[in-house]
Amino acid sequence: MSKPLTDQEKRKQISVRGLAGVENVADLKLNFNRHLHFTLVKDRNVATKRDYYFALANTVRDHLVGRWIRTQQHYYETDPKRVYYISLEFYMGRTLQNTMVNLALENACDEATYQLGLDMEELQDMEEDAGLGNGGLGRLAACFLDSMASLGLAAYGYGIRYEFGIFNQKIVDGRQVEEADDWLRYGNPWEKARPEYMRPVHFYGRVEHGPDGVKWVDTQVVLALPYDTPVPGYRNNVVNTMRLWSAKAPCDFNLQDFNVGGYIQAVLDRNLAENISRVLYPNDNFFEGKELRLKQEYFVVAATLQDIIRRFKASKFGSTEFVRLDLSTLPDKVAVQLNDTHPALAIPELMRILVDAEKLPWEKAWDIVVRTCAYTNHTVLPEALERWPVDLFQNLLPRHLEIVYEINRRHLERVGRLYPGDGNRLRRMSLIEEGDVKKINMAHLCIVGSHAVNGVARIHSEIIKETVFKDFYDMDPDKFQNKTNGITPRRWLLMCNPGLAEVIAERIGDDYVRDLDRLNGLLDFVDDDAFIRDVAKVKQENKMKFAAHLEEHYGVKINPGSLFDVQVKRIHEYKRQLLNCLHVITLYNRIRKEPGKAWTPRTVMIGGKAAPGYHTAKLIIQLIASIGDVVNNDPVVGDRLKVIFLENYRVTLAEKVIPAADLSEQISTAGTEASGTGNMKFMLNGALTIGTMDGANVEMAEEAGEENLFIFGMRVKDVEALDKAGYDATAYYERLPELKEAVSQIAAGYFSPRQVDLFKDLVNMLMHHDRFKVFADYEAYIKCQERVSALYQNPKEWTKMVIRNIAASGKFSSDRTISQYAREIWGMEPSLEKIAAPDDTR
Numbered sequence: 001m002s003k004p005l006t007d008q009e010k011r012k013q014i015s016v017r018g019l020a021g022v023e024n025v026a027d028l029k030l031n032f033n034r035h036l037h038f039t040l041v042k043d044r045n046v047a048t049k050r051d052y053y054f055a056l057a058n059t060v061r062d063h064l065v066g067r068w069i070r071t072q073q074h075y076y077e078t079d080p081k082r083v084y085y086i087s088l089e090f091y092m093g094r095t096l097q098n099t100m101v102n103l104a105l106e107n108a109c110d111e112a113t114y115q116l117g118l119d120m121e122e123l124q125d126m127e128e129d130a131g132l133g134n135g136g137l138g139r140l141a142a143c144f145l146d147s148m149a150s151l152g153l154a155a156y157g158y159g160i161r162y163e164f165g166i167f168n169q170k171i172v173d174g175r176q177v178e179e180a181d182d183w184l185r186y187g188n189p190w191e192k193a194r195p196e197y198m199r200p201v202h203f204y205g206r207v208e209h210g211p212d213g214v215k216w217v218d219t220q221v222v223l224a225l226p227y228d229t230p231v232p233g234y235r236n237n238v239v240n241t242m243r244l245w246s247a248k249a250p251c252d253f254n255l256q257d258f259n260v261g262g263y264i265q266a267v268l269d270r271n272l273a274e275n276i277s278r279v280l281y282p283n284d285n286f287f288e289g290k291e292l293r294l295k296q297e298y299f300v301v302a303a304t305l306q307d308i309i310r311r312f313k314a315s316k317f318g319s320t321e322f323v324r325l326d327l328s329t330l331p332d333k334v335a336v337q338l339n340d341t342h343p344a345l346a347i348p349e350l351m352r353i354l355v356d357a358e359k360l361p362w363e364k365a366w367d368i369v370v371r372t373c374a375y376t377n378h379t380v381l382p383e384a385l386e387r388w389p390v391d392l393f394q395n396l397l398p399r400h401l402e403i404v405y406e407i408n409r410r411h412l413e414r415v416g417r418l419y420p421g422d423g424n425r426l427r428r429m430s431l432i433e434e435g436d437v438k439k440i441n442m443a444h445l446c447i448v449g450s451h452a453v454n455g456v457a458r459i460h461s462e463i464i465k466e467t468v469f470k471d472f473y474d475m476d477p478d479k480f481q482n483k484t485n486g487i488t489p490r491r492w493l494l495m496c497n498p499g500l501a502e503v504i505a506e507r508i509g510d511d512y513v514r515d516l517d518r519l520n521g522l523l524d525f526v527d528d529d530a531f532i533r534d535v536a537k538v539k540q541e542n543k544m545k546f547a548a549h550l551e552e553h554y555g556v557k558i559n560p561g562s563l564f565d566v567q568v569k570r571i572h573e574y575k576r577q578l579l580n581c582l583h584v585i586t587l588y589n590r591i592r593k594e595p596g597k598a599w600t601p602r603t604v605m606i607g608g609k610a611a612p613g614y615h616t617a618k619l620i621i622q623l624i625a626s627i628g629d630v631v632n633n634d635p636v637v638g639d640r641l642k643v644i645f646l647e648n649y650r651v652t653l654a655e656k657v658i659p660a661a662d663l664s665e666q667i668s669t670a671g672t673e674a675s676g677t678g679n680m681k682f683m684l685n686g687a688l689t690i691g692t693m694d695g696a697n698v699e700m701a702e703e704a705g706e707e708n709l710f711i712f713g714m715r716v717k718d719v720e721a722l723d724k725a726g727y728d729a730t731a732y733y734e735r736l737p738e739l740k741e742a743v744s745q746i747a748a749g750y751f752s753p754r755q756v757d758l759f760k761d762l763v764n765m766l767m768h769h770d771r772f773k774v775f776a777d778y779e780a781y782i783k784c785q786e787r788v789s790a791l792y793q794n795p796k797e798w799t800k801m802v803i804r805n806i807a808a809s810g811k812f813s814s815d816r817t818i819s820q821y822a823r824e825i826w827g828m829e830p831s832l833e834k835i836a837a838p839d840d841t842r
Helices: 007-012 022-039 049-078 096-102 106-115 120-124 136-150 263-268 270-277 291-313 327-333 346-357 362-372 390-396 398-418 423-429 442-448 458-466 470-475 489-495 498-508 516-525 529-554 577-593 615-631 651-660 678-684 697-704 716-725 729-735 737-748 760-768 774-792 795-807 814-826
Strands: 082-086 090-093 130-132 155-160 168-172 175-179 199-203 206-210 213-217 220-232 239-248 334-339 373-376 387-389 439-441 452-455 480-482 563-568 602-607 641-646 663-666 688-691
Touching: 007 106, 022 049, 022 106, 049 096, 049 106, 049 120, 049 220, 049 239, 082 136, 082 291, 090 136, 090 239, 090 651, 096 106, 096 120, 096 136, 096 220, 096 489, 106 120, 136 155, 136 220, 136 239, 136 334, 136 489, 136 814, 155 291, 175 615, 199 291, 206 398, 213 346, 213 398, 220 270, 220 291, 239 270, 239 291, 263 270, 270 291, 291 327, 291 334, 291 346, 291 390, 327 334, 327 362, 334 346, 334 362, 334 814, 346 362, 346 373, 346 398, 346 442, 362 373, 362 398, 373 442, 387 390, 390 398, 390 439, 398 423, 398 442, 398 470, 423 470, 439 442, 442 470, 452 458, 452 814, 458 470, 458 480, 458 697, 489 498, 489 651, 489 678, 498 516, 498 529, 516 795, 516 814, 529 651, 529 795, 563 651, 563 774, 577 602, 577 615, 577 641, 577 737, 577 774, 602 651, 615 641, 615 760, 651 678, 663 678, 678 688, 678 697, 678 795, 688 697, 688 774, 688 795, 697 795, 729 737, 729 760, 729 774, 737 760, 737 774, 774 795
Parallel strands: 082 155, 082 334, 155 239, 334 373, 373 452, 452 480, 563 602, 563 663, 602 641, 663 688
Antiparallel strands: 090 130, 168 175, 199 220, 206 213, 220 239, 387 439
């Protein structure tokens, strides 16, 4: 028998990783050594693994730079319409491997490092995640950047260069402990500071109305320093830019008020200005109305709009002289996409620039703003909607408040004309909410100031038209669109699951990476025994690899033959990790009652971060850990059921766990998850979905056939009916003995013997004020899980269902999503054409 291939030999055989030409490998080795000696000034015998990582990163980065310069030059010469995607979050993860994939350098780099006596995977593990996001919204922005570059769009991602991203999560005694994410500690080889494009941003001050217009004076100035990161398209030689702003105090900061002996303090106070870009707010789907957050939102918007207008006015390559002075053509050359309401201030800020600085009449300026801006809504949860107190706003941005009031006056004038005498509608549709504290409704501002408003899955887009924004839909139905989210198949298949990518390419070629709809060609192989075997084998290998990872990093041993049942996402009541817990307890109780029965073995893995101030979410983590302590140490159960909390879930851990999962848990209450994107990643990577008819699950079921997903529970209409009738958790508790047993065990301290009342708040919530109706779906969920276990006993039928899912996942490419944004919102045409490589003579 031939000896098994090493990981490196296996990787070499994967064609989708690019060709390792001899010259290419020799060049890479040469450049690697150059960077080691001259960039890092390290001798081979003192170099650390981190030094080797930086040498490799710099070597790969060299391949980007020429393409980057060439791409930007190409945009200046052809002067295309540009799209600016503004987001407070870009959850990028690691960059090295993604860059190698998109440049087809992976096999060559692997071979070069191998010949130098190094393991490329070990070097990749030295890279820190760029964790500049909380979850779905920030990761979506990252996938969109990849697709915009791969589709040849002149696109720019604009955000904040947080010094500290999403916290690192440690689990200590079952509790979440947060640790600062000092991701820049060792430097970031992928960014380039651009001090020459530094911009001033103004805060506070007062407004003067004079004969020569309006002036915002006596402001405090903070400088915005841009850092550029290259965003390579997939093998098309396009490299776009993500520009993140860092806050810097001006040289004269606080020194103008030179108090005697106050010089030292004045210099120390520079930190106050620079705190703006210090840390990402760690809330997902929750609004925290803090002044620092409002400063962050204005900071990114003000710096970005200055940059947009500078680039619009100076359209000649390498030239700083303004050639376009008429801003009336701005919407023909610029599209601004607002990722949620966080960058909503772009609307009054662009008005301020056009009216106060460029002296345009209001009507003209407003027309430009509306035709330029578009808004993506990400949630209908009321606690997530941004409502800024007017007094906070007045103090920080006095001119913008005046502009918002004027926008509102004209808006309500129009509403009044269309619906005379309907005072209630005026109140509902106002940008200003009256109450104890007057507040600005940022979603209303976005809708009024944009030409397009979109939800992120069909069901979500319908819900916003029928409920939260119904009045606005009635008035402007043509504004409202749907753009179902997607994920990039480069990171989420090719990069994280090369084995599956390869068995697919062996059957249908590798064009599917650019055109994911081609995956439907796999339906021809659904009964092909060899293909079924190959798909099952890749899954088993991924499970073994992940089991080894868990053992190495967490010291937990799991049964790789068990069903890997995975729920990874932010911890939130609406995502119903508690429903998952109740299933685990029910299964545990059943195994204890009939230990002789042939149970389908399961490893249940739950992972995700809780916002530091979200008490209930933190308790949910403790509950999961506590259930694990009991279940995993019960000799009666053995390895038929294990419960693992996956610590510090982040992009890099997702890339490991998703390819290994058998079952994907997407179990939010119908009508609460706007779309979800993790659901799509699992589907593409060969897991089956157990889920409610919520978010994009609806469209996944439509694409694959409902019979190929495990769909259960209330639909949106059932939830509405239950709300009308009044949800009574007690009724379910009394009617369902297994539910009663599970809840009673939690309440009695069965899982927390050292602190019996630890979970009393959770139980009280479930019994008396559960907005998300966990008990109402319990019975259907348990029955559905029984169907899952039964099918898993038949590996061939299970794998055939997996293949049908993979074949149906083409719709969920972010390439499709971005093509729709481009054509239907931005007025741009995507292209799969390659541009000339830097070494081509044109």
